[in-house]
Structures are given as structure tokens and as C-alpha cells.
Amino acid sequence: MSATYNPKQSIRYVLVLTGTLFLSYLAIGMALPSVSVYVVGGLHLSNAFGGLAVGIAFLSTIVTRGYAGMTADRLGGKVCFRRGLIFYVVAGLICLISGLPQLPLAGGYAVLIVGRLLLGLGESLAMVGMVNWAIGITGHIGSGRVMSLVGMGIYGAFAVGGPVGLALLDKVGFAGLMVVCIALPLLGLLVIHWLPAVAPIPGQRESFWRIIGRIWRAGAAVGLQGVGFAALGAFFSLYFISRGWPNASLGLTFFGVGFVLVRLLCGHLPDRIGGTPVAMVSLAVEACGQYLLWLAPGPVPALIGALLTGLGCSMVFPAMGSEAVKQVPPQLRGTAVGGFVAFQDLAYGATGPVVGILADKAGYASVFLIGGLAATLGLWMAIRAHQLARSTAP
Numbered sequence: 001m002s003a004t005y006n007p008k009q010s011i012r013y014v015l016v017l018t019g020t021l022f023l024s025y026l027a028i029g030m031a032l033p034s035v036s037v038y039v040v041g042g043l044h045l046s047n048a049f050g051g052l053a054v055g056i057a058f059l060s061t062i063v064t065r066g067y068a069g070m071t072a073d074r075l076g077g078k079v080c081f082r083r084g085l086i087f088y089v090v091a092g093l094i095c096l097i098s099g100l101p102q103l104p105l106a107g108g109y110a111v112l113i114v115g116r117l118l119l120g121l122g123e124s125l126a127m128v129g130m131v132n133w134a135i136g137i138t139g140h141i142g143s144g145r146v147m148s149l150v151g152m153g154i155y156g157a158f159a160v161g162g163p164v165g166l167a168l169l170d171k172v173g174f175a176g177l178m179v180v181c182i183a184l185p186l187l188g189l190l191v192i193h194w195l196p197a198v199a200p201i202p203g204q205r206e207s208f209w210r211i212i213g214r215i216w217r218a219g220a221a222v223g224l225q226g227v228g229f230a231a232l233g234a235f236f237s238l239y240f241i242s243r244g245w246p247n248a249s250l251g252l253t254f255f256g257v258g259f260v261l262v263r264l265l266c267g268h269l270p271d272r273i274g275g276t277p278v279a280m281v282s283l284a285v286e287a288c289g290q291y292l293l294w295l296a297p298g299p300v301p302a303l304i305g306a307l308l309t310g311l312g313c314s315m316v317f318p319a320m321g322s323e324a325v326k327q328v329p330p331q332l333r334g335t336a337v338g339g340f341v342a343f344q345d346l347a348y349g350a351t352g353p354v355v356g357i358l359a360d361k362a363g364y365a366s367v368f369l370i371g372g373l374a375a376t377l378g379l380w381m382a383i384r385a386h387q388l389a390r391s392t393a394p
Contacts, residue, residue: 029161055352060120069338077133084126088185091119136198147318148267159256219343224378226347228371239364258310276386286312290372
């Protein structure tokens with residue numbers, strides 16, 4: 001399907017799609033640190049409830065990635081992406097309602113959880129639809145670069161969204177923040193309305209679980225990478241606040257700067273030298289960043305740890321994702337993307353509540369020890385995947 005477009009058109013369309021994905025993830029990025037601060041500081045609930053409110057959106061994506069992948073394969077990436085943005089809007093409206101003062105504490109939190117669940121569904125559809133649409137434009141040969149751009153859009157949004165979300169929470173409250181989170185996907189819907197769709201590719205379908213069996217090693221590596229980011233996103237601000245350190249809002253910014261810098265400089269490497277070598281180096285760097293956060297004696301080393309975490313996390317997703325996509329035929333690409341990303345969703349969804357309980361017992365620093373151990377295990381998985389690939393190569 002990519003033959004329809006010349007190289008300049010392909011690049012232009014993919015960049016526009018990346019920009020639209022940035023807008024949608026900006027809504028997520030603004031809410032990511034703000035939701036836990038709102039639940040703990042505004043609703044006066046425990047860190048475990050704050051972690052659950054953050055992680056429940058990622059848990060929602062786990063059970064909807066298969067649906068999103070099949071939607072993209074059957075109906076095309078544009079339809080899937082558009083449906084995702086619509087769910088973003090609905091989720092924002094529900095979260096807005098959760099902040100009404102007329103609601104009791106338990107009722108407001110329950111409504112917030114419903115909104116976060118729908119946000120997870122919207123994120124699943126939007127992300128899988130965008131990747132399927134973009135690779136349909138560029139072809140399989142550009143899958144690594146597409147996934148690099150996807151990550152730049154996502155984590156660039158997190159870098160901007162973290163401090164902006166906390167600033168909006170402080171200035172206009174949770175309701176004002178949600179109004180902004182509703183407006184962003186509406187703008188995205190307007191942008192993609194004018195872009196040409198790529199028709200679905202006919203061919204034999206396979207079950208979601210059969211495809212998981214093909215890509216689970218790549219998925220496990222990216223899932224273990226995601227533990228460190230989830231811990232940083234949910235608890236970095238609270239970690240700084242508990243220590244009395246300044247610049248609590250800059251954790252995701254430092255993470256995002258490192259993340260985007262590596263994507264700009266190294267986004268071509270998975271397509272050039274293979275995914276597993278890139279993933280091995282990346283996971284080693286992430287582990288160093290998480291261990292530094294765990295042991296940081298002050299705010300500057302902690303921010304450097306966040307930067308190293310971003311540098312390390314940056315290329316794991318495109319490196320292992322390009323390997324996963326190349327293991328299936330084109331008509332199953334959306335389902336493969338959905339299955340692959342579900343591993344990362346599992347890490348994101350489980351990390352919030354699990355390490356939230358740990359933070360209540362052992363302090364916020366302990367969550368970064370868990371992130372470091374997970375990245376170290378992910379490094380081992382990437383080494384094993386590399387060894388298996390070499391042993392089976394002709």
C-alpha cells in the first residue's frame with residue numbers, strides 16, 4: 001500500500017500522524033503525575049489508591065490491545081485512530097465529572113477510575129491505529145523508523161505534559177486540567193480528518209494468542225523496560241516532595257529530553273544493525289538510571305537518574321518492536337503491534353499499585369530499586385533473544 005505515496009508524501013503524512021499522536025499523549029502526559037497528586041493530596045487517599053488511579057488506564061489497554069489490533073487490521077488504521085481519539089474525549093468528560101464537589105469521596109474516586117479505564121481503551125485504539133496507518137504508508141522496511149517517531153511523539157508529550165499538567169492542577173484545579181485534556185484529542189480529530197486512509201490488507205487471520213507466541217520475547221523485554229518509566233511517572237514528584245527537594249515537576253522533563261535526544265540520533269539503528277543489540281545497550285543504561293534514582297543523595301543526582309532512564313528507555317520499544325512486526329505478514333501487523341504493546345501495558349498497569357504499596361511501607365526510593373531490577377532482567381531477556389536469533393540465522 002505504501003507504493004501509492006512517494007517518499008516525500010510518506011514522510012509528510014507520518015510526521016503529521018506523529019504530531020497528532022503527540023496531541024493525544026499530551027492529554028495522558030498532563031494527567032500522569034497530576035492524577036496521583038490529586039488522589040493523594042486532594043482526595044487524601046493513600047499512595048496505593050494514587051498508584052491504582054494511574055495504573056488502571058494501562059491495565060485497561062492490556063485487555064483492549066487485541067481488539068485494537070483486530071480493528072486496525074479489519075477496518076484500517078485511520079478508523080482505529082479516530083475511534084481512539086473519540087474515547088479520549090469521553091474519558092476526559094467522565095474524569096471532569098469526578099471532580100464535582102457534590103460527589104462523595106468514594107463516588108468521585110469511582111467515577112475517576114471509570115474515566116481512566118476509558119482513557120486506556122482510547123490510548124490502545126489510537127496508538128495501534130496510528131502505527132498500523134503509518135507503516136501502511138511507509139511499508140515494512142520503515143517499521144523501525146515509524147516506531148522511533150511514535151516514541152518521540154509519546155514521550156515528547158510526557159516531557160512537556162508533566163510540568164504543564166502539574167502547573168494547571170495548581171492554577172485551575174483538576175477540572176480545568178480535564179478541560180484541556182478534552183480539547184487536545186478534539187484538535188487531533190480535526191487534523192486526521194483530512195489525511196488519506198490506507199485500505200486494510202486482505203489475507204488469512206490468526207488468533208491473538210498465536211501471534212503472542214511469535215513475539216513474546218520481544219514483548220517481555222519491552223515490558224520489563226516499562227517498569228522503570230511507570231515508577232518514575234507515577235512517583236517521581238511524590239518522591240521529591242517527600243524529601244523536600246525542589247523541581248519536583250521536572251522528572252518527566254529530564255526523562256523526555258533524554259528519550260527524544262536518543263531517538264533523534266539513533267532512530268535509524270534498529271533498521272540498520274538489528275533490534276536486539278540496540279535493546280541490550282539501552283536496557284543497561286536504563287538500569288543505571290534507576291539505580292541512581294534509588295541511591296540519590298540529592299535532587300541533582302536524582303534528575304540525572306531520570307535523564308539516564310530516558311536515554312535507556314528510548315530505543316527499547318522501536319528496537320524490539322521492529323523485530324516483532326517483521327515476524328508476521330502485513331495483514332497481521334496491527335494485531336502484532338497490539339500484542340507487543342500489551343507487554344508494556346502490563347508493566348505500566350501493574351507497576352503503579354504494586355510499587356505504591358511498597359512506597360507506603362519502604363519509602364519512595366524503593367520503587368526505583370524495583371525499576372532497576374526489572375531493567376536488569378530485561379537486559380538478560382534481550383541477550384537471550386539475540387542469542388536465539390543468531391543460533392537460528394541461516
